[in-house]
Amino acid sequence: MSKFGGSNNKKEVPAMSSGSLSDIVFMLLFFFMVTTQMRDQENKVQVKLPEASEVVKLERKDLSSYINIGPPTRALQAQYGTDARIQLNDSFKTVDDIRDFIAAERDAMSEADRQFMTTVIKGDQDVRMGIITDVKQELRRCSALKIMYQARKTE
Numbered sequence: 001m002s003k004f005g006g007s008n009n010k011k012e013v014p015a016m017s018s019g020s021l022s023d024i025v026f027m028l029l030f031f032f033m034v035t036t037q038m039r040d041q042e043n044k045v046q047v048k049l050p051e052a053s054e055v056v057k058l059e060r061k062d063l064s065s066y067i068n069i070g071p072p073t074r075a076l077q078a079q080y081g082t083d084a085r086i087q088l089n090d091s092f093k094t095v096d097d098i099r100d101f102i103a104a105e106r107d108a109m110s111e112a113d114r115q116f117m118t119t120v121i122k123g124d125q126d127v128r129m130g131i132i133t134d135v136k137q138e139l140r141r142c143s144a145l146k147i148m149y150q151a152r153k154t155e
Contacts, residue, residue: 042090043068043073043087044068044072044073044076044085044087044090044091044092045068045069045070045071045072045073045084045085045087045124046070046071046072046073046074046124047068047069047070047122047123047124048070048124048125048126049122049124049125049150049151049152050123050125050151050152051125051151051152051153051154052149052151052152052153052154053153053154055151055152055153058118058120058148060116063109063113063116063117063118064117064118064119064120064148065101065102065105065117065118065119065120065144066120066122067086067087067088067098067101067119067120067121067122067135068086068087068122068123069084069085069086069087069121069122069123069124069127069131069132069135070084070085070087070123070124070127071083071084071085071124072085072092080092084124084127084128084131086098086131086135088101089101095131095134095135095138096138098135098138098139098142099138099141099142102119102139102142102144103142105117116146117144117146118146118147118148119139119144119146119147119148120147120148120149120150121135121136121147121148121149121150122149122150123149123150
C-alpha cells in the first residue's frame with residue numbers, strides 16, 4: 001500500500017469565497033470618490049462654442065483661468081435679462097472686476113507657475129465682439145497676455 005496514491009482519496013476543489021468581494025467593491029468606490037474632481041463652478045451663462053478649423057488642446061488646465069461670456073441661463077434671465085454677461089468664477093461681474101480676478105488667480109498659483117498662466121475666454125458664438133474686445137483690453141492692462149479662445153472643431 002502506498003502512502004500517497006489512493007484511488008478513493010479524491011479531494012474536491014473548494015468553492016470560491018465571496019466574503020472579500022464587498023471589501024473590494026467598497027475599496028474601488030472609495031478610490032473613485034477620492035480621485036474624481038467635481039466641477040469648480042456653476043455655469044450661469046449659456047455658451048454655444050463657435051466652430052474653428054484649427055484647434056489646439058490646452059496643455060495644463062490647472063494653470064488656466066476661465067472667463068465665460070454669454071447670455072444668462074434660462075433660470076436667470078428673469079433676473080438678469082438676455083444681454084451677454086461676463087461670468088468670473090460663480091458670479092456675474094463687469095469688465096472692471098477682471099483685474100481683481102486675474103490678481104486673485106495669480107496669487108493662488110505658485111511663483112514658478114505664474115508665468116505660464118493662460119486666460120481662456122469661453123464666449124458664446126452669438127456674442128458681439130465689443131464685449132470680448134473690452135475683456136481683452138482689460139487683460140492687457142493687467143498683463144495677462146496669454147489668451148486662448150475655447151472653440152469646437154469643425155466637423
